[in-house]
Amino acid sequence: MTAEKTEKKPSPSREALKLRARARNKKPAFIRAESWKYDRFSLSWRKPRGLDNKIRRKIKGWPPGPSVGYKGPKIARGLHPSGYREVIVYNATDLTNIDHNTQAVRIAHTVGKRKRATIIAKAKELNLKILNIKISKKTETEEGEETEEQTEEAEGEETETEEPAEEEAEEQEEEKKPKEKPPKKAKPKAKKGDEKQ
Secondary structure, three states, rough: OOOOOOOOOOOHHHHHHHHHHHHHHHOOOOOOOOOOOOOOOOOOOOOOOOOOOOOOOOOOOOOOOHHHHOOOOOOHHOOOOOOEEEEOHHHHHHHHHHOOOOHHHHEOOOOHHHHHHHHHHHHOOOOEOOOOOOOOHHHHHHHHHHHHHHHHHHHOOOOOOOOEEEEEHHHHHHHHHOOOOOOOOOOOOOOOOOOOO
C-alpha cells in the first residue's frame, strides 16, 4: 500500500482570519483628541462631542476617527480568534444544531453550575469546542491521569519541605532590614516673571 500525500487545503476561516489581520494592519491607530497635548488624557479612543472638534468634523490634517469605511472584511466578521463562529448555549439541547467544524460553543453567563456541567459533558461527547471553560486539575485527574500526578506529588513533596523553611528565613531577614524612604522632591523655584507685583 502506498501512502498518498494529499495537500491540506486551508480552511475558509483561516483565510478569513489572515484577511482580517491584513486589514487591521492598514487601519490607523485611533487616538483620543488632544491626547498628545495633555498628560491627563490617555491615548485610548473617546468619541469627540465638541461643536468645534476637528476630529469629529473630519478636518484635513487632523488624526482620523473610526468610521464605517474601516469595517473589517465581511467573511471574518463575528469570527472568534480561534477561527470558529460563536454560538451561545443555554442548555444541553441547544448543542444538537451546532456544526463542530465551523462553530464553537459559548455557555451563557446566566447558566448555573449543574446545567453547565451537563452542557460540558454533552459537548465532549459531540466533540464540540467550548470557548469559556476553565480546566482545573481535578477534572484532569478524573480523566485518568491520577497515576502521573501522584508520582509528581511524591517527587514534589521532597522539594516542598525544604522551600518553605528557606522562604521563612528570607521573610524574617526582610522584616529586620529598615525600610528606605524615598528622597523628598525639591519644589520648583519661582521665576522672576512669575512673581506678583
